Amino acid sequence: MHAMSIKQVAEAANLPAKTIRYYEDIGLITPARGDNGYRSFGETDLHKLRFVARARSLGFSVDECRTLLAMYEDTDRASADVKALAETHLTRIDEKIRELTEMRQTLSHLVHCCAGDDRPGCPILDDLAGTGRAD
Amino acid sequence: MHAMSIKQVAEAANLPAKTIRYYEDIGLITPARGDNGYRSFGETDLHKLRFVARARSLGFSVDECRTLLAMYEDTDRASADVKALAETHLTRIDEKIRELTEMRQTLSHLVHCCAGDDRPGCPILDDLAGTGRAD
DNA sequence: CCTTGACCTTCCAGTGACTGGAACCCCTAT
DNA sequence: ATAGGGGTTCCAGTCACTGGAAGGTCAAGG
Structure with missing residues (x-):
């Protein structure tokens, strides 16, 4: 009941089989092998x-996942360590949102300024070329 | 006055020299060469x-930049084409912002729930492990 | 017994957009 | 002559997969 093929575990974890093989490659998991060489996944896997x-x-890198897994396994570690990692990541997310929002702002302004008809003049290209007026 | 070395043009365009060589590699630009084989950049470059x-x-992919450049060079194209490209990109940005905001939401909630002291219990890890209460 | 098809395996290459480094050439100034 | 600060090429690595080729394994059907 608890020995799964890669396909089964892929379905259960909602991950592509390829990704799971990759995770084994980089040492995130180490599933057992059957006599035929097939991977055999248990509940822990x-x-x-x-x-x-x-x-x-949630946007953590695979390396951070490794760390998080290790922290999860180490029942003695302080919750402050986990929190610190999560907070660092949160800062990174905020920074990305900020960047994207800025892009969005500029771009949506430009799109708004562009007639979008069959004539050639285009404030978007003018901006990229540096010849645009601030308008 | 308008023949620049890679270093000069890198400074003027605010791009690393490595990136400029890469852009030549993939055919975005084709700077002239001097007698010694050095790249020689003009105003157009x-x-x-x-x-x-x-x-x-603004977040356009390098391939989109290629298209935008071609559109810029083609003075006959309709501004609608440019606008369409920009709008597609805008949608993509919105989608990314949405995803990141969702991550942010979840993660910041978890961080808030975590004591962050020297004790082991941690709602962040509990959530990742699927053993966390919704709280 | 043989074949078909769905699985599984490994390994290699490609993605995007650079970035780092090695090994080597060129030019000027001391 | 040598030191430095340019320049050149090419190869490898990043991140997290993803696609594909070549081949092994297994249960079911003819």
Whole structure:
């Protein structure tokens, strides 16, 4: 009941099989092998994969996932360490949002200024070329 | 006055020299060469590089920059084409912002819930492990 | 028994947009 | 002659996969 093929665990963890093989390659998980050389995943493997999938979906890098997994396994570590990692990541996210919002601002202004008809004059290109008026 | 070395044009366009060589590699620009084999950049090259740098800073892919440059060069194209490209990109940016904001939301909630002291219990890890309460 | 098809395996190459480094050439000034 | 500060090429690495080729394994059907 708890020995899964890669396809089964992929479905259960909602990750592509390719990605799971990759995670083994880089040492995130170490599934057992059957007599035929096939990978055989247990509950612990599935648990880890789900953990990583969730952390990845929150934007943590694979390396940070490794650290988070290690922290999860080490029941003695201080919650402050986890919090610090998460806060660093939060700062990074904020920075990205800031950058994107700035891009969005500029670009949406330009799009607004562009007639979008069949004539050639285009304030978007003018801005990129540095010949645009601030308007 | 208008034949620049790679270092000079790099400074003028505010791009690393390495990046400029890369842009030549992929055919974005084709600077002339001097007798010694050194690249020799003219005003047009500088102009293009600045154009690309600006477009990149707005988040367009290098391939889109290629298209934008071609559109800029083609004085007959309709501004609607440019606008369409920009609008597609704008949608992409919005989508990214949405994703990041969602991550931010979840993560900041978790960080808030975490004591961040020297004790081991940590709602962040609990959430990743799927054992966390919704709280 | 043989084949078909769905699985599984490994390994290699490519993605995007650079970035770092090695090994080597060129030119000027001391 | 040598030191330095340019320049050149090419190769490898980043990140997190993803696609594909070549081939092994297994259960079911004819």
